[in-house]
Amino acid sequence: MSGPLEIHIARPDDATFIGRIYDEGIADGNATFATGPHPGEERERWLAARPANAPVFCAHRAGTPMGWSALAPFSHRPWYAGVAEYTVYVAREARGAGVGGQLLAHLLAAAPGYGYWKLVGLILAENEPGLRLAHAHGFRTVGTHLAHGTLGGHWRDVTLVERHLAMPDDAGSIEELRAPR
Numbered sequence: 001m002s003g004p005l006e007i008h009i010a011r012p013d014d015a016t017f018i019g020r021i022y023d024e025g026i027a028d029g030n031a032t033f034a035t036g037p038h039p040g041e042e043r044e045r046w047l048a049a050r051p052a053n054a055p056v057f058c059a060h061r062a063g064t065p066m067g068w069s070a071l072a073p074f075s076h077r078p079w080y081a082g083v084a085e086y087t088v089y090v091a092r093e094a095r096g097a098g099v100g101g102q103l104l105a106h107l108l109a110a111a112p113g114y115g116y117w118k119l120v121g122l123i124l125a126e127n128e129p130g131l132r133l134a135h136a137h138g139f140r141t142v143g144t145h146l147a148h149g150t151l152g153g154h155w156r157d158v159t160l161v162e163r164h165l166a167m168p169d170d171a172g173s174i175e176e177l178r179a180p181r
């Protein structure tokens with residue numbers, strides 16, 4: 001399928017395909033601890049309940065849904081208000097063709113507008129495409145949580161990745177923060 005990828009903020013009528021693509025990722029067993037299914041009505045309620053700093057975006061090509069992405073606050077603690085966790089899901093048949101990369105690049109560009117200075121990703125350690133996607137977009141691996149949760153009765157490790165976006169004016173430069181301490 002050709003044509004540009006169009007990315008827009010999710011609308012209620014995107015809920016059904018968001019749930020379908022989410023359930024594909026769940027069925028593949030390397031994306032999330034969540035369990036499905038996620039029918040459209042459930043995803044519609046999920047969309048409606050999200051706060052203003054937790055946007056969901058949808059990607060279409062020539063009118064066909066290709067994937068979706070989201071930002072969500074990393075913590076309820078106010079001092080982490082600038083840190084968001086990102087999510088990217090691409091339809092099974094559309095993977096490996098750069099859609100995930102475009103969705104993540106779009107999130108990186110949009111995130112400062114929602115008040116974020118850093119994105120983090122929590123990626124199951126065996127999720128090679130998920131890790132490659134993050135590294136290809138400038139995320140560094142912070143480390144791997146061992147046996148962080150169970151999926152289908154098996155303990156799974158979770159790798160934490162992060163990328164700074166910009167710093168609040170009074171917090172000093174990112175380079176200073178990255179210097180060994």
Ligand SMILES: CC(C)(COP(=O)(O)OP(=O)(O)OC[C@H]1O[C@@H](n2cnc3c(N)ncnc32)[C@H](O)[C@@H]1OP(=O)(O)O)[C@@H](O)C(=O)NCCC(=O)NCCS
Pocket residue numbers: 025030031086087088089090091094095096097098099100101102121122123127128129130132133136
């Ligand atoms: C992870 C995911 C979003 C990647 O989306 P995608 O559209 O296939 O990714 P892209 O085509 O943009 O490729 C991104 C990187 O992953 C690599 N990649 C893609 N498919 C891969 C595969 N099956 N195995 C290994 N690497 C793969 C690409 O080579 C690329 O890395 P590079 O730039 O170093 O070459 C997609 O596989 C997916 O939806 N998985 C299920 C949900 C999930 O795991 N999300 C990640 C956690 S938020």
